[in-house]
Amino acid sequence: MYKINKILIGTHNKGKFKEISDLLPKKIEKISPVELGIESPAETGKTFSENSLLKAKFFYEKSNLVTLSDDSGLEVECLNNEPGIYSSRWADQYGGFDKAMTEILTKVKKVNKGTKARFVSSLTIYIDGGKTITETGKIEGKISEKKGLNGFGYDPIFIPNGYTKTFAEMEYKNKLLIDHRFIAYKKLEKKIKNYIL
Ligand code: ITT
DSSP: OOOOOEEEEEOSOHHHHHHHHHHSOTTSEEEOTTTTTOOOOOOOOSSHHHHHHHHHHHHHHHHOSOEEEEEEEEEEGGGTTEEGGGHHHHHHHHTSHHHHHHHHHHHHHHHOSOOEEEEEEEEEEEETTTEEEEEEEEEEEEEOSOOOSSSSTTGGGEEETTOSSOTTTSOHHHHHTTSHHHHHHHHHHHHHHHHHO
16 A cells, blocks of 8 residues: 655645644655645635635646645634635635634624534545545534634634633644544544555
8 A cells, every 4th residue: 555655735824734734644744835836726616625625636736746635714603604615715805814803703793693603624635546535524612702812813713612712722732633624634534544654
């Protein structure tokens, strides 16, 4: 059985790159699209899994390296699960994450139908020979006032169920080992064990 010793982590998001790097076995060499001068594809999919697959294919075709990509986001129930797949685009649209988080908090207060929310991550690995595997992980929780300075993106406004701290108040390692990306990775790991361990 051939073993993967090098993976392109197909993301331009530094927070995701670090988390995915830390989930993969240490002995696997991790490459960033930034090192290879590869830009991001347009995210034309309608779901996290479609976008994740589209990114993995795009980066594989550009680099010829086994690729692992993520499409993720925050779904807020009272906002019809927005921003969802548009989580990154909301940040661009509102002028950064801080403003996008303020926007979410304002909308959630206005709608006044609770604070239930979840983070979702779809991970796709594109293996030589064109084989792809996609797995999705979700972590349920609630929207909170902005708290904490760790992490990235929408971490300051999300408290997972069973915890009292936002992702941004948690130690990096504690978030890493419970979040949506970890859940998706564990599902994926079962299917690629023979290739990576
Ligand atoms: P790539 O497409 O290059 O991977 P991106 O940041 O555009 O980078 P997405 O399209 O998947 O990635 O957008 C996901 C958004 O959701 C992005 O704004 C993230 O910051 C945010 N997000 C995803 N996972 C998160 C997490 O664990 N904590 C906080 N925010 C997260």
